[in-house]
Amino acid sequence: MDTADTPENQASRPFHLLEAEDVCALLEVTPTDGLTSEAVTLRRHKYGTNEIIETVGHPWWRILLGQFTDFMIVVLIAAAAVSGILGELTDAIAIIVIIILNALVGFIQEFRAEQAVIALKQMARTIVRVRRDKITHVLAAAELVPGDIVLLEAGNMVPADIRLLEAIDLEVDESALTGESLPVHKIIASIKDKDTILAERHNMLFRGTLTTRGRATGVVTATGMQTELGKIAVMLDSETIQKTPIQKRLAVFGRKLALSIIAICTIIFVAGLLQGEDMIMMFLTAVSLAVAAIPEALPAVVTIAFALGASQLVRQHALIRRLPAVETLGSVTFICSDKTGTLTRNAMHAELFYIAGVEYTTLASRDAISSEIKIFIQALALNNDVEKNPTGKLIGDPTEIALLQAALDTGIDNTALSKSWPRMAEVSFDSSRKRMTTFHQGKEQLLAFTKGAPEQVLEHCTSDIHGQFSHAAILDIANHWAMRGYRVIAYAYRDWPALPEPIDANNVEQELTFLGLAGLMDPPRDEVPAAVRECYQAGIKPVMITGDHPATARAIAERIGLVHDHADVITGKQLERLTDEQLSGQVNHTQIYARVSPQQKIRLVQLLQQRGEYVAMTGDGVNDAPALKKADIGIAMGEKGTDVAREAADMVLMDDNFATIVRAIREGRRIYDNIRKFIKYAMTGNSGEIWTLFLAPILGLPLPLLPIHILWINLVTDGLPGLALGQEKAEENIMQRPPRHPQESIFAHGMWQHILWIGLLIGALSLFTQAWAIQNNIENWQTMVFTVLTFSQLIHVLAVRSEAQSLFTIGWLTNPALIGTVLLTILLQLGVIYISVFNSIFNTAPLSLEELLFCCTVPWLVLLAVEVEKWLVRHGMIYRDSN
Incomplete structure (x- = not known):
């Protein structure tokens, strides 16, 4: 060039x-x-x-500036400026510093989320x-x-x-x-x-x-x-990151909650003024509380949880192509899976052969190969699209590789054979004909070899290689093999004087001479039976949908525990005759569909969805793409799948393994559970802060917290400890409970009740501390309230690590990230109390040993309350649907 x-x-x-x-x-x-x-x-x-070159998401500087554009943050900055102008310079600087720290935390969270999503996109590359x-x-x-x-x-x-x-x-x-x-x-x-x-x-x-x-x-x-x-x-604008349904619902909820919190803060502001508090102080307090209590970060936290969770799924060989799939995984009730390569090893091996009326277990190591076997081996070697990679490994369809390998095992030189019989033309395989034909030109002959499903090939045969052709007898042999779990391929040929015109199936796949049968075995993957059992325990129904013979499908289904003896099998032909109403009555107790076309897959998905089921559908071919799009979760094969299928799918199995689907569902449930735990923790802490400031004037108590205290608590308790909940391991019963309905509220299973009453308890403990300290003439009462409220939220984050299991059962140290962030937060709080330079900034004072012990003891009542609640849940006395 x-x-x-x-x-x-x-x-x-x-x-x-x-x-x-x-x-x-x-x-x-x-x-x-x-x-x-x-x-x-x-x-x-x-x-x-x-x-x-794509511009995905936003540049880092725009993400950073975005942290300061929220209306309440702007109001707080303005209030801090006014406070500084009026002489409260220390308070103003402290508030601005915390706003900046909050912005940095938010920036890191959002930036990590976008990078995780970009990383996922990079993994979904075309080969x-x-x-x-x-x-x-x-x-x-x-x-x-x-x-x-x-x-x-x-x-x-x-x-x-x-x-x-x-x-x-x-x-x-x-x-x-x-x-x-x-x-x-x-x-x-x-x-x-x-x-x-x-x-x-x-x-x-x-x-x-x-x-x-x-x-x-x-x-x-x-x-x-x-x-x-x-x-x-x-010419295109930058791509936006797709939002999940829960993110959208939380964004709507956040806006509604913000209006409610602003109304409450307004009441607190007015109540403080009526008690004689300083107007600027009350305004800052109200705005600070609104900033701390409004969960504007929830959608971003959900993005992080889903994106990082999707990254973890990659390590388990499941590539999430669309983020909402992580959420939908927890709702799957039906898994409609292919058989070959997904439930089985996709390592086909030709074990049986039927040629000229004789059954063989191998074609290799024969002293004298008959002419019938020789032409059959020639068909095995030539009628395929298998290639060799640089290392000599065969690349192509597993069935074709196994058939070619059977020919190679006889010792033939396939390279020489291909040169002496070059391919001149072909009629490609398609799912409707279930046949493939290739034309090969020898020195004196032009042969067309046809292979495919026995019933499809035999109906176009008029004779066999030794003149004793019996369509019914050969079909009986094929069916008998299939019942034993073999995949059966039939071969035929035709001698042509010249290439026919036109070269199409209707013209060339007629008047064939039957050559023989090959029986291939693709044993189930070792881990599939356990994965099938786990599906049943999790309330998920696994279904096999395959293009294979019904008997083959049944044999494999019985081996993996999908069905027991005499289970119903519906074929594609039977599907055609069933009305939607009749089929709808059978889909709930039928788990094997054989000889099914891609169009029929779509019909099955639609019927299941009409019954309220949430369907995961696997596929690998071009014709599977519509069914993958229609399913609630389309799952493409990463190894044997086509690009079309992968583009249509929500998830790609990089190992093509059914067990990976079950692991992904387990991981999806864990991620969703941990998001619920974060929301429960964050909203309960916010609830505690609101109750503390809302009830204080009603009870005749002075302002319990300063604006700087509220912002500090929001910074140290809503940040790292909350995110560390995302590292929590799966609940023990996570795969023993039914799937979650996608429209189920995030606050279901007793969450809103927990937020309300535990938040009220945290507020009550804070106000009790304030009243007790004032009653005992303790000058540092505000520092004590500040500390009790902070420590109560740290105790709470430990308590909500499980929906129902006791903290003493799951273990204190089983989430090192959470323990580390809690200890760090405690040290930061003690620094605010005992380092003199921070005393003036945060308006705190060192506590005596007795006062500190009081502040460290009272918050444990939160753990006791949550443990009692979980005991009642475990015994089915409250929130009965939480298990």
């Missing part, structure tokens, strides 16, 4: 007007070899990475097959450079702008780029019209579009921001 050529000039070249070989010459690449490693390095340096140095590699799409030879098949996302070199039955969904609703048929011929619009450049593929059918080879012509998608991205 011309070194003076710029990326912009390269991307603007009219590649669609050139012949395919001219494009390769211009890009200095040989299609069969691909680029060399040295060329890739030079071009990456010149063109950069193949990435669309692609590329030919380099004469070898096919699998690598991240971001590593592509112009001139790379890319291999695509149905279900792949197009990773860059590409000029087609080979296109077999290729159709592409370009709706995301051109708005064209129907898939576009692609060709390799050059286009003559110079004014051809983007949507009509049928020899080009564009980044961000999706291949829906066929397969292709092409050369990359533009990457990154030079692609057509990249040019559009320049």
